[in-house]
Amino acid sequence: MTRTATTDEWGIDASWLDALDEEHTVPQATIDRLREVIGTPPDDLDERAPIVALPGDVLELDEAEVTLEDGSTRHVDGELDDDFPLGYHWIQAPGGHRRRLIVTPGRCWLPDRTWGWAVQLYAARSRASWGIGDLADLRSIREMAAAQGAGFVLINPLHAVAPTPEQEASPYLPATRRFRNPIYLRVSEVPGAHAVELDEDAGRALSDGELIDRDAVWARKRAVLRRVFDATGRDDQAFPDWWWHQGQKLQDWATWCAIADEHGPDWHTWPEALRDPRSEEVGRFVADHERDVAFHAWLQWCLQLQLERATEGMTVIQDLPIGVAGGGADAWTWQDVLAQGVSVGAPPDAFNSQGQDWGSPPLVPWRLRAADYEPFIESIRATMAGAGGLRIDHVMGLFRLWWVPSAGPGVSGGAADGAYVRYPAEDLLGIVALESHRAQALVVGEDLGTVEDGVREAMAEHGVLSYRLLWFEDDEPATWPTEAMAAISTHDLPTVAGLWTGADIAEQREHGTGTDEELERGRTELLGRLRGVKKKAKPETAVRKAHEALATAPSLLLSATLEDAVADERRPNMPGAADRPNWSLPLPVLVDDLPQHELLQTVARTLADGVSGGSPA
Incomplete structure (x- = not known):
């Protein structure tokens, strides 16, 4: 896809090309609205914004003093030495x-060649699960994968949603990209669980339903977890020590959770004095709800222990989602960096004539620079932490995002009335590379669908x-x-069995995701690849x-x-099927039984042979 649009000083593309290379002009009303939302950056932004550079690079500054992360200083004279330390300096x-x-x-850490399993963790239930796959189930899958010779496991986003009774089902619309969802805790394994009556039978009974009932699971887990915390939460000195080292970011998250418990999951609807994270009223709330704030911080400590x-x-x-819920914790903390009155989506295409609105407010590019890229850095680092790999959902968003303005004069509020807004991709890719290098974590970019020219080349350049x-x-x-993750499908696309039997197209017809002609054409095209x-x-x-082909x-x-x-x-998910229980379908085989599943073992041997150079089974 060739970039032909003229980009204005706000970063807005005046036109865009669709998947058929047809050019569309953005309405002036949309451009005017987005300019108003973006605002005008300060005149001296380019003199204040971060410099992202490689060792040996020539700088835009002449002589300067650099304070390194370790507190030492170095003098630079127009360029960085070839051995200049990597990191965040001043x-x-x-x-x-x-x-x-x-x-x-400049380049991400690259792995050795290997294979692995992609897992929707919530769906991977075992006989010990309380209605949803949890981190102990992930441990079992990891042990199975290791025994099969696999080198990785790819999981859905584990980011936290609001701790309120009605749980968000989509893993791709979290309240934060910095902290994890306590619904994934194995309650019997949290510190102090022995001190209270767990009633494991009642927990396991939550798995009896055909669907995953997050509301019921969270209600049960939260009640028991709170009893454990009240009984033992301050007994282990490791928790307060850990909490102190997490700093302000965890304090903000735990505070948001405690306020959300009382006032709901959207900070826009809270009493006005609580909408500012640094207000005196928020400080008084924390003082009055100290135990509740501590509980939410403790949950994150338990998650850290179980994830390890x-x-x-x-x-x-x-997996790193493209954004966060507009009423969530990250949006509350970084409300001066996120755009108000606009959300991220996708333009109309062959699969959706109305376009898509994903509901997440985008970061304003110039405000992100003014914030020293900290919201982006923290999200990347937290998601990558301790696990060795990162998948960036819709990686094209590092280059540009489709902004959908809310309804207003001349603007309908629909996704078709949007426009692309540009981001400082080279800087963002450099930050990803630095975090990857430090964590020794591989990075995969989800570059599916319409990808403009230059994106994949830039990805390859940065590893x-x-x-x-x-x-x-x-x-x-x-x-x-070679430098790719190869797979057959994703969570949004048909499974092989669903495609082959026609069950997937039948379900699409049931939910009206396309005309019969469109659905038949799509199925025929995919079947041609088998x-x-x-x-x-x-x-x-x-x-x-299919896996024999993949193994080549x-x-x-x-x-x-x-x-x-x-x-x-x-x-797992059928886009456009709002009445379908997306993200709530359990895997039909229990985790306990996966190691004995004949087809699964055949797939494992096939991919293992492909990686080792043998003949696929």
Whole structure:
């Protein structure tokens, strides 16, 4: 996709090309509205904003003093030495502003070639689960994967949602991208669980339903967890020590949770005095609700302990959503950096003639620079922390995002009335590379759909792995790039069994996600990628053949979903099907039984042989 649009000083593209290379002009009313939302950056922003550079780079400054992270200082004279330390420093030229200097290696850490499982953790229930897959179940999957010779597990976002009774089902609309969802705790394994009556039978009974009932699961888990905390939460000195080292960011999260418990999950509806995180009223609230704030911080400590056990010895690639809920904790903390009255989405395309509105407020590019990129850095670092891998959802958002303004004069409020807004991609990729280098964590960019020219080239330059799917690629897997994660499907696309049996298209018809002609054409196109499968073959045969094809890909990472490996006919999420229980379908095989599942073991051997260079099974 060639960039032909003229980008104004607000970063707004005046036109855009669709998947058919047809150019569309953005209405002037949309541009005017977005300019109003973005605002005008200060005249001296370019003199104050961070400098992102590589060792050896020539700087825009002449002589300057740099205060390094370790407190030492270095003098620079127009350029950085080739051995200049990587990290987040401060630079100041005589008479100039003190600015952040971010020195990056430029390329992400790359893994050895391997294969692994893609897991919707909430769906991966065991006999010990309380209605939802949890971190102990992740530990079991990791142990199975290690025994099979896998090198990674890719999981859905584990980020926290509001702790209120009505739980957000989508993992891609969290309240924060810095903290995790306590619904994933294995209650019996939290510190102090022995001190209270857990009633494990009542917890396990939550798994009896056909769907995952997050509201019921959270109500049960929260009640028991609070009893554990009240009985033992301050007994272990490790918790307050850990809490103190987390600093203001955890204090803000725990405070937001405690206020949300009392006033609801959208900070815009709170009493006005509580809408400012630094207000005196918020301080008084914390003093009056000290125990409640501590409880929410304690939950994060428990999550940290269980995640460490779950991921021990293996790369667990965590997913970074494109944004957060507009009423959530990150939006409350960073409300001066996020755009108000606008959300992120996608323009109209062949699959959705009205476009898409994903509901997350975007970061204002110039305000992000003025904030020293801290909101972006914290989100990347927290998601990457301790697990060895990061998948960036809609990685094109590092370059540009489709902004959808709310209804107003000349603007309908629909996704079709949006426009692309540009971001400082080179700086953001440099930060990703630095965080990857420090955490020794691989990075995958979800670059599916319409990708403009230059995006994949920039990803390759920075060591961000591309994402290649059998369902999307016209070429044989054997021709796919090396620096990529190769897979068959994603959570938004049909499973092999669902495609093969026709169950997926039947469900799409039921939910009206397209015309019969569109759905049939789409199914026929995907079936054409399953070569060598006889028409009357069983779905298990189609699954096996698909993974034999995938195993020929030379890509660094080969990924198979658990849904495909157990021949599940239902995909986790069906975009556009609002009346479907998306993100709430349990895996039809319990985690305990996965190691004995014949088809799953066949898929594992096939990918392992592909990585080792042997003949696919």
